[in-house]
Each structure stands twice: as structure tokens, then as C-alpha cells.
Amino acid sequence: MNSDWDLAVVGAGVAGLTAARVAAEAGLRVVAYDRMTPGGQLVNLTTLHDVPEPGEVTSSAGLLGRLVAEAEAAGVTMSFAEVTRVRAGAAPRLETSEGEVGARAVVVATGLTAGRLGLPGEELLVGRGISTCAGCDGPLFRGRAVAVVGDDDWTAEEALELAEVATAVTVLVPGQPRWSGERVGRLAASARVEVLTGATVTALRGEGVLSGVVVATAGSERELAVDGLFPYVGRRGPGALVDGLPTDEAGRLRTEGGVRTAVPTVFVAGDARSAATGSVPSAGADGEAAGAAAVAMLRPAGGPGLRIVDPTFGVQPADSAAEAQAGGTADWSEVALFSNSKPNATELLRGVGERLQEHWELPELGFASKPNASAAADKDVIDWLSQRYKMVLVAVGD
Numbered sequence: 001m002n003s004d005w006d007l008a009v010v011g012a013g014v015a016g017l018t019a020a021r022v023a024a025e026a027g028l029r030v031v032a033y034d035r036m037t038p039g040g041q042l043v044n045l046t047t048l049h050d051v052p053e054p055g056e057v058t059s060s061a062g063l064l065g066r067l068v069a070e071a072e073a074a075g076v077t078m079s080f081a082e083v084t085r086v087r088a089g090a091a092p093r094l095e096t097s098e099g100e101v102g103a104r105a106v107v108v109a110t111g112l113t114a115g116r117l118g119l120p121g122e123e124l125l126v127g128r129g130i131s132t133c134a135g136c137d138g139p140l141f142r143g144r145a146v147a148v149v150g151d152d153d154w155t156a157e158e159a160l161e162l163a164e165v166a167t168a169v170t171v172l173v174p175g176q177p178r179w180s181g182e183r184v185g186r187l188a189a190s191a192r193v194e195v196l197t198g199a200t201v202t203a204l205r206g207e208g209v210l211s212g213v214v215v216a217t218a219g220s221e222r223e224l225a226v227d228g229l230f231p232y233v234g235r236r237g238p239g240a241l242v243d244g245l246p247t248d249e250a251g252r253l254r255t256e257g258g259v260r261t262a263v264p265t266v267f268v269a270g271d272a273r274s275a276a277t278g279s280v281p282s283a284g285a286d287g288e289a290a291g292a293a294a295v296a297m298l299r300p301a302g303g304p305g306l307r308i309v310d311p312t313f314g315v316q317p318a319d320s321a322a323e324a325q326a327g328g329t330a331d332w333s334e335v336a337l338f339s340n341s342k343p344n345a346t347e348l349l350r351g352v353g354e355r356l357q358e359h360w361e362l363p364e365l366g367f368a369s370k371p372n373a374s375a376a377a378d379k380d381v382i383d384w385l386s387q388r389y390k391m392v393l394v395a396v397g398d
Contacts, residue, residue: 005031007294008094008103009076010083010241013040014280015270016109017067017076018287019294023107024074026295031103032071033096035082039064040111040270041154042280043135051280055182063280086242088263104265104298107290108242108253111271112235117149117201129210130229134158141166141228147213149201150232151175152278156183158230163192170224172199172215174233204229238272248274259290267293338394339369349393356393 009020012034020032037043042064051058072078085095086106094101114132116122122130131137138161145168148159155171156179163169169192176197177184187193198217205212205223212225237252239245245261246254252274259267269286271278276286337353339346346369370378 004101005029005103006298007031007105007107008092008101009033009107009109010086010094010238011040011109011111011270011272012038012068012078013042013109013111013270014063014067014283015111015272015287015290016040016107017071018284019107019109019267019269019291020076021067021071021074022288022291023294024071024076026291026299028295028298030075031077031079031101033079033081033083033094035080035097037080038068038078048280053281083241086266088242088244088261088266090265092265105267105294106265107259107267107269107294108238108272109269109287109290110238110241112237112250112252114235115150115231116234117204117231118234119201119204121204124208125204125206125210125229128208129206129227130231132230132232134161134230137228138162138165143167144227145170145225146228146230147172147201147224147226148230148232149174151178152232153179153183154278155179155232156187158232159193160186160190162228162230163190166192166228169193170226171195172201173197174200201229201231237274242266250274252276259286259293264297336392338392352393 006028007020007023007030009016009023009030009032012020012032016032016034017038020030024030032038034040042048042060048058048060048063051063068078079096079098081096081098083094083096086108087093087095088106092103092106094103094106141162142165144166146162146166147170148155148162149172150158151173155173156177159169159171160183169190171187171193173195177195179187187195196215196217200216201213202216202221203214204210205214210227210229212223213229214221215224235250237247237250239247239251239253242253245263245266248254253261253268253272254274255261255268259269259273261268267290269290270276270283273286276282335353335356337349339349370376
């Protein structure tokens with residue numbers, strides 16, 4: 001079962017970076033994809049409230065920098081190729097802008113798509129008054145009136161950020177708001193923010209550039225003159241990206257407990273998961289769980305014996321010709337043995353390995369060797385061993 005990576009993480013926001021770091025720290029070969037830049041929604045905010053704990057405030061840039069640094073230090077490879085399709089299965093495949101990639105497991109942490117109202121002429125006004133990033137485009141509306149549409153904590157944060165530059169921010173809530181009590185207080189304290197509940201945008205105004213919206217409330221309609229509109233409704237999950245997995249009505253991936261999907265090799269974390277709460281702490285917790293679940297699934301099952309490891313693609317599948325040797329067990333992601341295929345060298349190496357197994361109480365021990373004693377060692381194999389395992393013992397004598 002040849003794979004380019006042990007784990008491919010699609011999306012490099014809080015959930016994706018955390019999952020990638022956890023798996024890489026366990027010794028897996030991990031790549032994290034993000035077509036633009038790591039960070040996900042963090043790049044759209046300057047300040048995070050209730051992070052890491054309720055009542056605390058954190059710099060978004062500081063948190064993002066830490067997550068990226070920790071992932072890269074653990075050995076995660078960052079890729080800016082765009083993943084256009086994930087084919088779930090026993091051997092997942094990813095279609096990317098740089099070609100097809102194989103992985104032994106996948107964590108989907110894409111978050112949600114940009115908000116959309118689904119109104120005629122909307123796409124023509126994107127970038128011409130309609131935006132979904134207050135941190136990016138908010139300064140363009142300095143001294144002007146804007147509207148924000150949505151009902152969750154993200155909507156509230158965007159409205160509060162816009163209130164720092166806009167003269168007036170009208171928050172249009174289709175039903176009732178779902179934001180926290182802390183955000184209720186902050187919105188109420190801002191003289192520039194007005195919240196309208198039960199409000200639906202039914203039409204857009206403007207020729208080439210947005211000039212206003214039509215808002216329906218309690219059986220009546222009125223026009224609201226605004227230069228900017230920030231919709232956070234109609235966001236979709238990655239259901240269209242991933243083949244063969246059940247989704248909810250918003251296209252988010254359904255799980256069978258925690259972060260596990262119906263396909264054992266595919267996990268989901270963060271806002272891409274059905275029933276996710278959408279907070280930064282919960283995204284981090286999802287990432288921890290997804291990374292740990294991927295490691296547990298990819299590591300060989302416990303039990304006595306020494307499994308032979310293919311040093312290019314990881315542990316061979318159970319139905320392969322993988323040899324089981326007598327002896328203790330040790331963690332194949334911690335320690336590996338490499339022999340030049342000479343019988344005496346191999347015997348010596350395995351003897352040392354058994355002592356290490358017993359001393360460190362490791363669950364399994366990896367082993368690889370050259371095809372024959374006279375052949376040169378493959379450079380890629382040596383490089384891979386040195387990067388993957390925390391310790392590699394080498395025997396080259398007769």
C-alpha cells in the first residue's frame with residue numbers, strides 16, 4: 001500500500017494545524033494543505049475573545065504564529081497546493097493542483113465556505129460592497145455604514161471589529177442570536193451597533209457597487225442604505241469536496257462519535273464537522289482528537305512480535321508478507337533497526353532491539369534492511385529513517 005504521506009490534513013486553521021502537529025509528534029509523515037496561507041479564520045481577526053479561556057483575550061496573529069511554529073517544529077510539511085477532491089477509502093487519494101497524492105489517512109479541517117445570501121446579483125457585488133472578512137476589508141468602509149448578516153459568535157466578532165471603523169453597523173439576525181452572553185454585552189455597549197432580530201435580507205440594491213439592502217422584519221419591508229454587506233449565513237461544509245461520506249444539510253461531515261467518520265481512514269475536525277460549535281477552543285480540541293485518532297489507527301495493533309517495516313511507506317498491511325519475529329514489542333515510530341542484510345549483523349541488531357524493547361517498554365520495533373549486502377543503501381531510505389524515527393540503530397558488519 002504505497003502512500004506519499006502517512007497523514008494528509010486538508011485545511012491549516014486551528015483544527016488542522018493542531019491535528020497535524022499531534023500526528024507529526026508521534027512520528028508520522030504529515031502534510032498540511034492550505035491553498036493560500038495557514039491560519040484559516042484566524043487571519044481575518046485581530047483579537048480573539050474567550051481564548052484560551054472564557055474572559056481572556058488573545059492576539060490572533062500570536063496564536064497563529066505559535067500553531068504554525070509548533071507544527072513545523074514537529075516535522076509537518078506545509079503545502080499551498082489546492083486540494084480539489086478527496087477520495088475516501090482504505091487507501092485515500094487526494095486530487096490537488098499539483099497532482100494526485102496518496103495518504104494512509106486524511107483529516108478534513110477545511111472549515112466552511114464564505115457566507116452567501118443566495119440573492120440575484122450577489123456574486124456581481126462580491127468585492128464591490130459585499131465581503132466576508134472584516135479584518136481584510138473593514139478599513140475600506142471607514143466612516144461609512146455597513147450591515148452584517150448572521151446569528152453566531154463569528155457574526156458578533158465581525159460586527160464588533162467593523163464598529164471600530166464604520167459609522168454604523170446593523171446586525172441582521174434571521175432568527176434569534178446564538179452568541180455568548182459576553183458578546184451580548186459588548187454589542188450592547190457599542191454605540192455604533194444596532195441588532196435587528198427576525199430580519200431577512202430579501203434584495204440587494206446597487207448598479208455595479210452596493211448601495212443598500214431590502215430587509216424584511218415582522219411582516220414588513222424597509223430599505224437600509226449601506227455601503228458594505230458582510231453575510232455569514234449560507235456557509236457550506238466540505239461535503240462536495242469529499243467523496244462517499246454522509247453530510248448534514250449544510251454539507252458538513254457527519255461523524256460516528258467525536259471526529260471519526262463512516263470511513264475509518266478519514267477524520268474531520270473543526271467547523272467542517274457536523275454539530276461543531278465554531279469556537280477556537282473547540283477547534284483546537286477537535287484537532288487534538290483527530291490527530292490522536294489518526295495515530296491510533298495508523299499504528300500497528302499491539303501484541304507480541306517484531307513487525308517488518310517498509311522504510312518508504314510505513315508498516316506493511318496485515319495481509320502482506322510482513323514477517324513476525326519472536327521477541328518483545330516496541331514502538332515502530334520510536335525506534336527502528338537498519339541492517340545490511342548480513343546474517344550476523346541482523347542477529348546482533350535484533351538482539352540489541354529486544355533489550356531496548358524490554359527497557360523502554362515500547363509497543364513495537366521497526367526493522368528495515370538493504371535488498372542485499374553488496375547493494376548500496378538507498379539515500380531516500382536513509383533520509384526517511386532519520387526523519388521518521390527517534391532512534392535508528394544500524395549494523396553493517398559480517
